[in-house]
Amino acid sequence: MRSGTNNKGDRMPKNWKTWMGAAGLLLAAGLAGCGGGGTQAIGAADAPVLRVEGMTAPPGPASGAVKTRAVGALPLPARIELGVLQAAKDALAPAAPGPRMVGEARAVPAAATAAQTGQQLHWSSAGGGAQRAAISISAKEAHGLRLGVQITALPEAAVLRVYSQARPGTVYQATGKEVLMHVLRNTQAEGDSAQARTWWTPDFGSEEVTLEIELPAGVATHEVEIAIPSVSHIFTALEPFPADGPTAKINESDTCNLDAVCDTAYATQSNAVARMLFTSGGRTYACTGTLLNDAQRSGTPYFLSANHCISSQTVASTLQTDWFYQSSACNSGALSTRATKLYNGATLLHASGSTDVSFMRLNDAAPGGAHFAGWDASAGALATRTAIVGLHHPAGDMLKISKGEVSGQTSCVVTAENQFNCVGNTGNFYMVNWTSGTTQGGSSGSALFSNDGRYVVGTLYGGSASCTSRGALDFYGRFDVSYNEALKNWLGSQGGSGTGTGTGVAPIENILRVLRTLRAA
16 A cells, blocks of 8 residues: 545525526536536547647736736725734645645634625715725735735626735736626536625735725716625745736755756646646645646647546635746746746636646637647556656745656545555556656645656646655556546547637626616616
8 A cells, every 4th residue: 555645694685585596507608618617528530639738828818817008196094904914835735636725814803794885985076086995905015915805795897906005016007897707607506605796806925915996987886896805815925916026936945856957848738837836725836737738729728637626616716826836947936937926717617526626718819929748648657667757846846847757556545634655556647757846835735747748648636755755656547547537538539619718708698687677676
């Protein structure tokens, strides 16, 4: 037997039952039509492709909603100060495998309910009949904050802006419609709950975050009912606020981890790998994920990671991804100027414990220059002693590379939280030995590439490998098993079921037309 670790009563909103009941089937059909919310059968005439080559997106700007604006007369925010987080960082995030915890949940008593938050919002004129209000939350010595904004009612025409008072010219901006669709996606997948109705703001690496809401002329302020009952306090340095310019994350990964930039043979595949930051229960974690190509080369941003990282839609919605999070040169210790971030989460398409796989579609298009990795499900299990490569973000660090070989297959089952046992010499998981580099917490979900680096063949579950345990095993879910169970329904079809960017704009617009009709009735 081999063992390992991977750790790796709310009030219903106004009209929410009406929204959910009438729009439910339409949303489910819409998401299925754009590649999510279910599976699509592939007939005999459309047999799934079993191997796909990689593809690199043309150079271009990153998508997303971070904007630079001229700073005029800003609304005066209400201020809530939480003070210093009392728990020590080492106690919160011990060096363990699996998702790397980087943020702790903290309650915000002054904004715990919609009524309390409403009292904090002091509306003022923004010109032309528009009105604005803002609320600022700070936590001394935090390396970042994510606000958990619980939505009860929000006008579609509202504009929400997130920024730091120290840098108000750089903002993340979303419309009320976009936030409502985010909430609707969650509730359709998992039912109505406070967690499903929570929109987590981006992390900008600042100890203070301001949420500004602007309403156009003719929209009453009482139509806004939100609460901010909690924040995720980022207690480890991940990166600076974008306006500061790029600098390296503190190098927390173990010393035997090797800078991926030093191995130019895998430079293309490195551009398929992203550092993941996501929030669950108010706590924020880091894992690793990989962008995958599909048989149609459609450019749909399919994203592969681990089930023990993201296994629910509410958590997938919180996903931020860091692209080209690599050193500027071999062992430079400085972050590449190419590094860019996507903030808008993902739609969960499939999650399974049988191979510990999580398969998503990003809600943003992939950034320019990103690589859609190729994959191989044709050969079944890889032979023992097959050379393999891992590209990953140990401890949330800049991209690292590990090299080794497959030592066999096995069957793994969960035994307790963050613990599993593996038995036998056949099964859904590869056993891997490293000859250079290793993995750590934060590496979870990273892809295993075949020896020439062209094809994804597995995803990291966990294991005991470390700089001090060079002979210990790591375990990777077999991609060919995941593919045949479900992923072929999105990645393998040649029959025109792809959706281009995969953003689902048309189905969402259809849903919103129904919702507007219902609200007017």
